[in-house]
Amino acid sequence: MSEGISLEELQLAARNHGMPLEALRFPVTPVGLHYLLIHYDVPIVDAGEWKLSVHGERKLSLGLDDLRARPALELTATMECAGNGRARLEPHVISQPWLLEAVGTGRWKGAPLRPLLEEAGVSDGGAEVLFTGLDRGIEGGEEQRFQRSLPLEEALGDEVLLAYELNGASLPPQHGFPLRLLVPGWYGMTNVKWLDRIEILERPFEGYQQAQSYRLRQNEDEAGEPLQRMLPRSLLVPPGIPEFLTRERTVPVGECRLEGRAWSGFAPVERVEVSADGGASWAEAELDPPEGRWAWRGWRFRWDAQPGEHILCSRARDEAGNEQPLEPAWNLGGYANNAVQTVRVTVS
Amino acid sequence: MSEGISLEELQLAARNHGMPLEALRFPVTPVGLHYLLIHYDVPIVDAGEWKLSVHGERKLSLGLDDLRARPALELTATMECAGNGRARLEPHVISQPWLLEAVGTGRWKGAPLRPLLEEAGVSDGGAEVLFTGLDRGIEGGEEQRFQRSLPLEEALGDEVLLAYELNGASLPPQHGFPLRLLVPGWYGMTNVKWLDRIEILERPFEGYQQAQSYRLRQNEDEAGEPLQRMLPRSLLVPPGIPEFLTRERTVPVGECRLEGRAWSGFAPVERVEVSADGGASWAEAELDPPEGRWAWRGWRFRWDAQPGEHILCSRARDEAGNEQPLEPAWNLGGYANNAVQTVRVTVS
Numbered sequence: 100m101s102e103g104i105s106l107e108e109l110q111l112a113a114r115n116h117g118m119p120l121e122a123l124r125f126p127v128t129p130v131g132l133h134y135l136l137i138h139y140d141v142p143i144v145d146a147g148e149w150k151l152s153v154h155g156e157r158k159l160s161l162g163l164d165d166l167r168a169r170p171a172l173e174l175t176a177t178m179e180c181a182g183n184g185r186a187r188l189e190p191h192v193i194s195q196p197w198l199l200e201a202v203g204t205g206r207w208k209g210a211p212l213r214p215l216l217e218e219a220g221v222s223d224g225g226a227e228v229l230f231t232g233l234d235r236g237i238e239g240g241e242e243q244r245f246q247r248s249l250p251l252e253e254a255l256g257d258e259v260l261l262a263y264e265l266n267g268a269s270l271p272p273q274h275g276f277p278l279r280l281l282v283p284g285w286y287g288m289t290n291v292k293w294l295d296r297i298e299i300l301e302r303p304f305e306g307y308q309q310a311q312s313y314r315l316r317q318n319e320d321e322a323g324e325p326l327q328r329m330l331p332r333s334l335l336v337p338p339g340i341p342e343f344l345t346r347e348r349t350v351p352v353g354e355c356r357l358e359g360r361a362w363s364g365f366a367p368v369e370r371v372e373v374s375a376d377g378g379a380s381w382a383e384a385e386l387d388p389p390e391g392r393w394a395w396r397g398w399r400f401r402w403d404a405q406p407g408e409h410i411l412c413s414r415a416r417d418e419a420g421n422e423q424p425l426e427p428a429w430n431l432g433g434y435a436n437n438a439v440q441t442v443r444v445t446v447s
Numbered sequence: 448m449s450e451g452i453s454l455e456e457l458q459l460a461a462r463n464h465g466m467p468l469e470a471l472r473f474p475v476t477p478v479g480l481h482y483l484l485i486h487y488d489v490p491i492v493d494a495g496e497w498k499l500s501v502h503g504e505r506k507l508s509l510g511l512d513d514l515r516a517r518p519a520l521e522l523t524a525t526m527e528c529a530g531n532g533r534a535r536l537e538p539h540v541i542s543q544p545w546l547l548e549a550v551g552t553g554r555w556k557g558a559p560l561r562p563l564l565e566e567a568g569v570s571d572g573g574a575e576v577l578f579t580g581l582d583r584g585i586e587g588g589e590e591q592r593f594q595r596s597l598p599l600e601e602a603l604g605d606e607v608l609l610a611y612e613l614n615g616a617s618l619p620p621q622h623g624f625p626l627r628l629l630v631p632g633w634y635g636m637t638n639v640k641w642l643d644r645i646e647i648l649e650r651p652f653e654g655y656q657q658a659q660s661y662r663l664r665q666n667e668d669e670a671g672e673p674l675q676r677m678l679p680r681s682l683l684v685p686p687g688i689p690e691f692l693t694r695e696r697t698v699p700v701g702e703c704r705l706e707g708r709a710w711s712g713f714a715p716v717e718r719v720e721v722s723a724d725g726g727a728s729w730a731e732a733e734l735d736p737p738e739g740r741w742a743w744r745g746w747r748f749r750w751d752a753q754p755g756e757h758i759l760c761s762r763a764r765d766e767a768g769n770e771q772p773l774e775p776a777w778n779l780g781g782y783a784n785n786a787v788q789t790v791r792v793t794v795s
Contacts, residue, residue: 103451103452103453104451104452104453104456104457105451105452106534107488107692107693107694109452109457109460109544110546110694111532111692111694112457112460112461112547113544113545113548114467115463116464117461117462119485119488119489119621120461121488121491121622122489122620124491125491126621128623129619129620130478130479131464131478131481131483131619131621131622132480132489132619132620132621133479137477138691139688139689140467140685140688140689141467141469141470141480141692143469143472145474155723174615186454186457186569193692194692196461197461198457198458200460200461200462214717215517236688236689236690237688237689237690237691237697238690238691238692242688242697268494269645270480270482271477271478271480272470272477273467273470273477273479273480274475274479312483317464328490339487340487340584340586340590341487341488341585342584342585342586342587343486343584343585343586344455344541344542344586345455346455346457346458346459347464349585349590361498380671388776391461
């Protein structure tokens with residue numbers, strides 16, 4: 100951060116909303132507090148005119164009423180941007196400068212994707228499913244619509260949705276009205292908004308958002324690994340009260356109830372630990388009951404706050420053995436930085 | 448901007464949401480796209496426990512049901528942060544680094560304030576009304592709750608509301624649930640969120656947000672003038688498609704329908720002009736019919752887009768003769784920068 104954030108990055112930060120961390124108190128994030136990353140512009144869609152086309156062995160065309168008439172599934176899912184934590188990386192990576200707030204949890208309702216793909220006809224040669232949004236722009240020098248593909252076996256998962264509701268109401272424009280993809284457990288870019296077209300492909304999609312962007316690599320010559328599932332992360336609600344500009348926290352002496360939430364796209368969270376000394380020592384937090392596989396899991400910890408300066412941290416581990424690192428691992432795109440959060444507090 | 452934005456400013460930009468400018472297409476801003484400036488933390492309020500106290504010659508105590516049972520008024524109002532445009536000022540002013548997006552228009556419904564003040568009893572010595580929110584933090588070295596006062600005659604205005612609904616639903620937490628003040632035409636800080644207490648004062652309030660902050664002044668020794676009503680501003684929807692990082696726009700050759708919205712807290716907008724050469728020449732835009740005194744006014748302009756680089760601008764003038772300047776006027780707090788927006792486009 101020593102060199103500061105440029106005007107271009109600030110323009111992105113002004114449009115792409117983070118979730119203020121006190122909103123971790125809500126098990127389901129209220130609309131307007133869920134994070135948003137919008138590559139191009141929010142398209143404004145007339146739902147009466149809009150149709151989704153699905154291209155398999157046959158072509159289907161469905162309006163919003165057709166989708167709403169199908170069997171529906173509702174699930175609570177935590178979604179995080181793959182670039183969350185980017186602005187904490189050194190050397191500095193220029194893109195949307197997220198600190199820690201690119202997350203939220205929604206109650207998403209929609210039509211499961213699998214039966215639709217089966218109706219369209221999945222040929223034996225099907226390898227991937229490509230999702231195309233209505234949002235259009237230029238990135239990496241290429242004019243494009245936002246497009247991402249999923250391996251066919253992932254697209255056929257029982258919990259992959261074409262979502263038309265968030266938190267019990269129609270999708271807001273900024274979350275993809277009238278329809279978006281929802282792949283629980285995967286990073287945010289997977290969940291293509293303003294869906295226009297779904298197509299079964301016989302060979303891997305090589306478009307910009309798949310082949311150039313959202314890959315873990317050290318340099319441009321490396322193909323790298325595609326980003327898929329969310330690494331484990333725990334965030335804590337900064338306790339006490341903030342200073343307006345610095346956001347430094349002041350906490351009264353005595354028992355302080357720390358709380359936060361943790362998630363992982365790989366496996367259920369099995370442990371959250373808390374440190375009050377910047378990660379030198381750790382103690383186990385109490386986990387709330389899980390609220391479904393794809394929702395973040397609440398945790399709490401009674402901290403005996405003694406006068407002085409303290410650095411609070413929390414870290415999550417999932418049942419697959421993935422644990423948050425203390426220090427981030429740098430990569431070219433600034434992705435998947437799930438290093439432990441630190442919250443500086445003064446107890447007085 | 449040459450020196451860049453610091454980590455502290457970025458922390459603010461990540462929590463305080465701007466309205467992406469394509470959302471100017473909506474006459475009423477969808478929840479989640481309206482700008483947000485939250486000084487401290489969003490308090491989470493249990494509406495069942497919450498009471499508003501009103502202190503005049505008598506003390507009143509009202510729950511949310513009491514307020515909802517009173518005669519209601521609904522109005523559409525544009526709200527802008529007094530710090531909108533701050534990040535464009537030189538020398539750089541350190542605070543929430545708004546570019547241009549700190550605006551939105553809501554359909555606010557609530558109980559008019561005047562009858563409540565009259566029930567509480569306005570003494571002859573009443574000078575101001577003080578509004579105290581539940582949000583608490585440290586600013587300017589002082590621990591405080593967010594507090595702002597209004598001159599009594601303004602507080603007695605017919606359209607000053609205690610708002611409990613936004614766009615037809617309960618206030619979202621981030622907009623002040625369960626109750627906020629709404630003073631149409633005034634800058635955003637006036638509209639105290641998470642209201643806890645209203646008090647009629649016999650002498651001017653001298654708290655931080657009134658005496659130190661939100662004043663137009665050149666240095667700390669000057670008392671300065673308090674910020675009140677919104678200066679006129681017009682914003683245009685950036686046409687064409689954006690480049691992801693730079694947000695530079697590409698527009699096809701031919702007729703391009705420019706559109707935007709304009710507002711002023713002083714008087715109705717009477718004219719909007721458009722320039723395609725960075726302000727060297729101007730032509731008048733067509734105004735949409737007004738949608739009430741306090742809502743922004745739509746405008747449109749057919750631009751004949753010819754190949755090359757262009758700088759699009761729009762500027763508003765109100766019926767009181769206030770007009771947007773081409774260059775901002777610097778002040779210590781970085782307030783009220785209503786200089787004309789510039790949008791760089793490449794036509795090809």
